[in-house]
Amino acid sequence: MTDPFAGPLGASPYEVLGVAASATDDELRRAYRARMRETHPDTGGDAAVFIRVQRAWELIGTPEARAVFDRGRSFSSDxxxxxxxxxxxxxxxxxxxxxxxxxxxxxxxxxxxxxxxxxxxxxxxxxxxxxxxxxxxxxxxxxxxxxxxxxxxxxxxxxxxxxxxxxxxxxxxxxxxxxxxxxxxxxxxxxxxxxxxxxxxxxxxxxxxxxxxxxxxxxxxxxxxxxxxxxxxxxxxxxxxxxxxxxxxxxxxxxxxxxxxxxxxxxxxxxxxxxxxxxxxxxxxxxxxxxxxxxxxxxxxxxxxxxxxxx
Known part of the structure; x- marks a missing residue:
């Protein structure tokens, strides 16, 4: 399945977690935990959104991963x-x-x-x-x-x-x-x-x-x-x-x-x-x-x- 963050129209991981790109690591962590509770299928959340939240955390959840994402990739080609x-x-x-x-x-x-x-x-x-x-x-x-x-x-x-x-x-x-x-x-x-x-x-x-x-x-x-x-x-x-x-x-x-x-x-x-x-x-x-x-x-x-x- 296509990565939901891969294309020009995809929401950024920050948008999925509901924080600004300038958020601190602590703010990011709190937002992730809150979004996990909101979207978990066991508590009535949407499974597709829950998966996106997990994927967002993979991309920006650690300082190293976040730095790689923030440097960005180019959409000059596929x-x-x-x-x-x-x-x-x-x-x-x-x-x-x-x-x-x-x-x-x-x-x-x-x-x-x-x-x-x-x-x-x-x-x-x-x-x-x-x-x-x-x-x-x-x-x-x-x-x-x-x-x-x-x-x-x-x-x-x-x-x-x-x-x-x-x-x-x-x-x-x-x-x-x-x-x-x-x-x-x-x-x-x-x-x-x-x-x-x-x-x-x-x-x-x-x-x-x-x-x-x-x-x-x-x-x-x-x-x-x-x-x-x-x-x-x-x-x-x-x-x-x-x-x-x-x-x-x-x-x-x-x-x-x-x-x-x-x-x-x-x-x-x-x-x-x-x-x-x-x-x-x-x-x-x-x-x-x-x-x-x-x-x-x-x-x-x-x-x-x-x-x-x-x-």
Whole structure:
């Protein structure tokens, strides 16, 4: 399960314990004991919150651990995933053919993040590392959300790349050439033997639910699935292709079920999947979808390659 403190939208251990980052060690210890009593399942507390309190204490409960946490990590990349990949390539180089890829995953949102974080800090102010954890966590949620989504898109891109040469993917595809909404985009388009899919890579920061074919949650504004379907239809008209379905990809700890097929929503098959289950969805396809192959794949790829534009 994803560490709840790992991403830009995660609460800090200080917030979970209910103290300021400047709290003394004694204040921190008292707050931890109080929060343990409040959240313990045996006294009516929430088990999930209880686990977070324990994890918070592990991160800042001793002077040594606290010093490490306060120095912070950088959100410049998905450090855990990159480290895992690095370890695996040290022992055995990965020579498998990769999916064909076009565009820059996460690029648009990283650019927006860098612009807004500098505006928030103040024009002219020097920022040594715009991805430093202490700076990111202090920023407003909408700015942190941009970075969280950029990291989510980059993680999805790595997964899709490993599907192999039978797949083609386009990242950060413009979904409104008329200028009505210049920021509208499809995070990814994936073409493979199981079909043609439009993907939304999201990190909502909190667990989500599903209601009447839409995603709901504490910090969700708008209608993510409806907006995704609208953008898919825009690209479909522009390129003259038919999409098989829509896929929403979220971190593993934000949904209770790894793969949830919603059936047809507004006429398009929709799946909500965890990041770790995405490859399974793209390889096996979606229930009710028609696999494609041969000359049809070539034709769809050619149409998209000729008409896709990037944000």
């Amino acid at each position: 450090d855990e995933t990159d480290a895992t990949a690095s370890r695996s390539t040290q022992t055995r180089p990965d020579t498998r053919p990769r999916a064909r890829a076009f565009g820059q995953p996460g690029g648009w949102r990283r650019e927006r993040y860098l612009t807004l974080i500098r505006e928030w800090v103040g024009r002219g102010a020097e920022i040594a590392d715009p991805y430093a954890a202490d700076l990111v966590r202090a920023a407003p949620r909408d700015i942190r959300h941009l970075l969280a989504d950029a990291l989510a898109e980059e993680a999805t891109a790595r997964i899709v790349a490993d599907l192999g040469m039978g797949y083609t993917v386009w990242h950060d595809v413009a979904a409104d050439k008329r200028g009505v909404d210049p920021d509208a985009k499809l995070d990814h388009i994936v073409l493979g033997p199981s079909g043609l899919y439009g993907l939304l890579s999201e990190d909502f920061g909190d667990p989500i639910g599903l209601r009447r074919g839409e995603i709901v949650g504490a910090h969700i504004a708008g209608a993510p699935i409806t907006e995704l379907i609208g953008r898919i239809r825009t690209v479909a008209r522009q390129a003259g292709v038919r999409f098989t379905g829509a896929i929403v990809v979220v971190p593993d700890d934000q949904v209770a079920q790894a793969i949830t097929e919603l059936g047809k929503v507004r006429g398009l098959l929709v799946v909500v999947t965890t990041r770790s289950a995405l490859a399974t969805v793209l390889r096996r396809g979606v229930t009710g979808a028609r696999p494609i192959g041969g000359t049809e794949v070539f034709d769809v790829r050619s149409r998209l390659q000729q008409r896709v534009e990037f944000v």
